[in-house]
Amino acid sequence: MLWQPETSFPLIYGDRSKVASLFVIQGRDQGTRFQLEESVHTVGRTQNNSVRLHDTEVSRAHAELLRRGDCYVLRDLKSSNGTYVNGRPATEHELVSGDQLQFGKSLLLYTGFVEEAGENVADKVDIVPRAGSDDGSRIVAALSHHDGSDWSLSDENSSSNPWLARARSNLQIMYRTALAISHTMDIDQLLARIMDMIFEWVDADRGCIMLKDIEKNKLVPKVRRHRRGVRTEEKITISKTILDYVVERNEGVLTSNARDDERWDPAQSIVKLGVREAICVPMQGRYDVVGVIYIDTSTTPQRMLMNQGTVNQFNEEHLRLMIAIAHQAALAVEDTSYYKALVQAERLAAVGQTIASLSHHIKNILQGVRGGSYLIELGLGDHDRMSHTEEANEEAAAKAVDTIRKGWGIVERNQERISTLVMDMLTFSKEREPEPVPANLNDIGAEVVELMQARAEEIEVQLTWQPADNMPIMSFDPEALHRALLNVVTNAIDACDDVENGQVTVSSEFDEAGKVARLTVADNGLGITPDDLEAIFNIFISRKGGRGTGLGLPVSRKIMEEHGGQILLESQPGEGSTFTLELPASPQQAEEEPAQPASQSMPSSDVQLDAQPDLSSH
Amino acid sequence: MFSNARILVVDSSAESRDVLCTLLERLGAETIETTRTRHASGLVQQTQPNVVVLDAEDEFAPSAEAIADLGRAACRSSTPIVVLGTQKRHLSPLTTGHFVSKPYQYATLIRRIEEVLGNRA
Numbered sequence: 242m243l244w245q246p247e248t249s250f251p252l253i254y255g256d257r258s259k260v261a262s263l264f265v266i267q268g269r270d271q272g273t274r275f276q277l278e279e280s281v282h283t284v285g286r287t288q289n290n291s292v293r294l295h296d297t298e299v300s301r302a303h304a305e306l307l308r309r310g311d312c313y314v315l316r317d318l319k320s321s322n323g324t325y326v327n328g329r330p331a332t333e334h335e336l337v338s339g340d341q342l343q344f345g346k347s348l349l350l351y352t353g354f355v356e357e358a359g360e361n362v363a364d365k366v367d368i369v370p371r372a373g374s375d376d377g378s379r380i381v382a383a384l385s386h387h388d389g390s391d392w393s394l395s396d397e398n399s400s401s402n403p404w405l406a407r408a409r410s411n412l413q414i415m416y417r418t419a420l421a422i423s424h425t426m427d428i429d430q431l432l433a434r435i436m437d438m439i440f441e442w443v444d445a446d447r448g449c450i451m452l453k454d455i456e457k458n459k460l461v462p463k464v465r466r467h468r469r470g471v472r473t474e475e476k477i478t479i480s481k482t483i484l485d486y487v488v489e490r491n492e493g494v495l496t497s498n499a500r501d502d503e504r505w506d507p508a509q510s511i512v513k514l515g516v517r518e519a520i521c522v523p524m525q526g527r528y529d530v531v532g533v534i535y536i537d538t539s540t541t542p543q544r545m546l547m548n549q550g551t552v553n554q555f556n557e558e559h560l561r562l563m564i565a566i567a568h569q570a571a572l573a574v575e576d577t578s579y580y581k582a583l584v585q586a587e588r589l590a591a592v593g594q595t596i597a598s599l600s601h602h603i604k605n606i607l608q609g610v611r612g613g614s615y616l617i618e619l620g621l622g623d624h625d626r627m628s629h630t631e632e633a634n635e636e637a638a639a640k641a642v643d644t645i646r647k648g649w650g651i652v653e654r655n656q657e658r659i660s661t662l663v664m665d666m667l668t669f670s671k672e673r674e675p676e677p678v679p680a681n682l683n684d685i686g687a688e689v690v691e692l693m694q695a696r697a698e699e700i701e702v703q704l705t706w707q708p709a710d711n712m713p714i715m716s717f718d719p720e721a722l723h724r725a726l727l728n729v730v731t732n733a734i735d736a737c738d739d740v741e742n743g744q745v746t747v748s749s750e751f752d753e754a755g756k757v758a759r760l761t762v763a764d765n766g767l768g769i770t771p772d773d774l775e776a777i778f779n780i781f782i783s784r785k786g787g788r789g790t791g792l793g794l795p796v797s798r799k800i801m802e803e804h805g806g807q808i809l810l811e812s813q814p815g816e817g818s819t820f821t822l823e824l825p826a827s828p829q830q831a832e833e834e835p836a837q838p839a840s841q842s843m844p845s846s847d848v849q850l851d852a853q854p855d856l857s858s859h
Numbered sequence: 860m861f862s863n864a865r866i867l868v869v870d871s872s873a874e875s876r877d878v879l880c881t882l883l884e885r886l887g888a889e890t891i892e893t894t895r896t897r898h899a900s901g902l903v904q905q906t907q908p909n910v911v912v913l914d915a916e917d918e919f920a921p922s923a924e925a926i927a928d929l930g931r932a933a934c935r936s937s938t939p940i941v942v943l944g945t946q947k948r949h950l951s952p953l954t955t956g957h958f959v960s961k962p963y964q965y966a967t968l969i970r971r972i973e974e975v976l977g978n979r980a
Contacts, residue, residue, distance in 0.1 A: 605872075605962075611963075611965065612874065612965060615878065615966070616881065651877075651878065654874070
C-alpha cells in the first residue's frame with residue numbers, strides 16, 4: 242500500500258474525541274484542559290485533586306465527577322460556594338457536552354465522549370450514478386448560494402401584501418445576520434459586524450454592544466457606533482435601571498422620553514431637545530445572557546413640528562427584530578469564546594507537551610554525559626594513583642586509559658545527540674530556504690550508511706547500500722538531505738531492534754521519465770499500523786518509546802517539501818516499512834559549463850546597488 | 860560491601876548499563892544485565908541477585924504487568940529493588956523500592972546501592 246502523507250503539520254496528540262474533557266474558559270486557569278479518564282475525578286483547590294483550580298472561592302474538596310457508562314455525573318461535595326451547571330445550582334447533575342460548570346469564579350466547559358451512531362446510516366442511503374435515469378427526475382431550478390440569500394427580489398404577492406413584504410424583509414435581515422456572523426471567530430470583529438448589520442437595517446443614531454464580564458460582574462462596553470452626522474463626542478448615557486431590567490428579566494425594552502400626555506404642546510417642546518427613543522435587548526445565549534445591545538435615535542424639535550407631534554421611529558417590530566438579532570449574536574459570541582478557550586487550551590497543551598518532551602530527552606542526554614564524565618574521572622584518578630607509585634603497572638595503566646576512552650566515547654555520543662536535537666528543533670521551527678549546490682544523492686546515501694553502520698552492528702541489524710548507476714549531479718542542499726535521510730535510516734534501524742535478522746536497505750534511483758530522484762529506505766522491522774501512518778509525521782509523536790524525540794520524521798518531511806519533494810510511505814505491521822524520499826530532478830548544468838576562474842569574478846566597484854540586475858542575460 | 864555481590868541491572872540503554880556495570884565491577888560486584896523488564900522477573904528467580912537496579916523511565920515503557928511481575932518475584936526472594944527515574948513515587952507499582960531520581964550522579968547511585976546491600980547484610 243503506497244501512502245502519501247499530507248503536507249500540513251497538525252498538532253494532534255491522539256484521538257481526543259474519545260476522551261471527555263473539562264476546559265477552563267474563565268478564571269485563573271483559563272485555557273487549561275483536564276482530560277477525564279478515571280472513574281472518579283475530584284475538583285478542588287488543593288493539589289490532591291485531579292481537577293485542581295487555583296481559585297480562592299473553590300473549596301478544598303469542592304465536587305467530584307463520577308463516571309457512569311458513557312458520561313460523567315457531577316456531584317457537589319457540600320462546597321462553601323456551591324456548584325453551578327449552566328447557571329443553576331446543582332448538587333448532582335448528569336453532564337452532557339456543552340454544559341458549563343462553575344466552581345467559585347472559574348467557569349469550565351464540559352465536552353463528553355463521542356456519541357456512538359445508533360445505526361449504520363451508510364446502509365440506508367444509496368447513491369446512484371445518474372439522477373433521473375430511473376425515475377424520470379430532472380433538475381428544474383438551480384440557485385447559487387449568493388442568489389439564495391437575496392430576499393429583496395420583489396414578487397407580485399409582496400407588493401399587494403405589506404405584511405408579507407415586511408416578513409420577507411425581516412427574514413432577509415435574519416439570514417444575512419446569520420451569514421455575516423457565521424464566519425467570524427474573533428469577538429471584536431464579530432461585534433463590529435453585528436453593529437454594522439444593525440445600522441444597515443434599523444434607523445438608529447447611536448448604538449453600543451456591552452458584554453458581561455463575569456469576573457467583574459458588570460457589563461463592559463465593547464463596540465460603539467454613531468450614524469454619520471451625529472455628534473460622536475457625546476457620551477451614550479444608558480440608564481442602569483433599564484440595563485438591570487433587561488439583564489435580570491431577560492426582556493428587551495423599547496423606551497422613549499416623549500410624554501404620552503395628550504395635552505402635549507408642540508410649542509413648548511421647541512425649547513426642548515426633542516425625543517429620544519431607545520431599544521435595549523438582552524443577548525441571550527444557550528444558557529445565559531452574555532450581554533446587551535443598545536440603540537437609540539432622537540427626533541429633533543423641527544422634525545416633530547413638521548410632523549405635528551410625536552414621531553415614533555422605533556416600534557415593536559423593531560424591538561422584535563433586535564431581540565432576534567441579539568440572540569444570534571449571543572450564540573456567535575459564545576462560540577467565539579469557546580473557540581478561543583479551545584485554541585488557548587490546545588496551545589497550552591502543545592506548549593506543555595513540547596516542554597515535557599524536550600525535558601525528557603535532555604534529561605536522558607544529561608544522564609549519558611554524567612556517566613561518561615564519571616568514567617573519565619575514575620580513569621584519571623587511576624592514572625594519577627599509578628603515577629605516584631614506584632612500580633609501573635602496564636596493565637593497570639592500559640585499564641585506566643580504557644576507562645577514560647570509554648567515558649570519552651559516551652560524552653562524545655551524547656554531545657552528538659544534543660546537537661541533533663537542537664538542529665532538528667531549529668530545522669523544524671524555521672522557514673528556511675534550502676541552499677542548493679551541485680551534488681550527488683549517491684554521496685549522501687553513502688555518507689549516511691557509513692555513519693550508521695556502527696549503530697546497526699551494535700544491535701545486529703544488517704545495513705546495506707545500493708546506489709543507482711545513473712544518478713546525475715543535481716541541485717539540492719546536501720546538509721539538509723543528509724539530515725532528512727539520516728533521520729529515516731535511524732528510525733529504520735531502531736525499528737529492527739529486537740527483530741531476528743533485522744535488515745535495512747538504503748537505495749537510490751533516478752527516474753529519467755518522471756524526472757525524479759529517489760532515496761529509498763526499506764526495513765523488515767515492526768511496521769507501522771494504519772492509524773499511525775500520518776501521526777508519526779506529527780511532532781513529538783514517537784513510537785520509539787522514550788528513545789525517539791518525535792522530531793525526526795517531521796523534520797525529514799519538511800526538508801523534502803522545502804526542496805519541492807515529498808516522503809512516501811508503505812508499511813505492513815509485522816513485515817516492515819519502506820520510506821521513499823523523492824526529489825524533483827533538475828540535473829545540474831554546471832557539469833556541462835566550465836567554472837569561472839577566480840580572477841574573472843566581478844569586483845565590488847562594478848556592482849550597482851541601486852539598479853536592478855539584468856536577468857535577461859542569464 | 861560489593862565483593863561477591865550479584866547485581867541485576869535492568870535498563871534498555873546499552874550506554875547506561877555499560878557505565879553502571881563498569882563501576883560495579885570495579886568495586887568487585889558481579890553484574891547481570893537485561894534490556895527488558897519483562898525478562899527481569901525470570902532472571903531474579905534464576906540468578907538470585909542481591910539487588911536489582913531498574914530504570915523505571917525505560918525507553919520502551921515497561922508495562923505495569925511486567926513491573927508487577929518483577930515486584931512479586933523480588934518480594935518472594937526478598938530482593939531489594941533500586942528504582943531509577945520515577946518522580947511519582949506514589950504512582951509506582953513498586954511501593955517497596957528504593958528511589959533515585961533522574962538525572963542522578965553515579966556516586967550517589969553507587970552509595971544508595973551500597974546502603975541497600977548493607978541493610979540486606
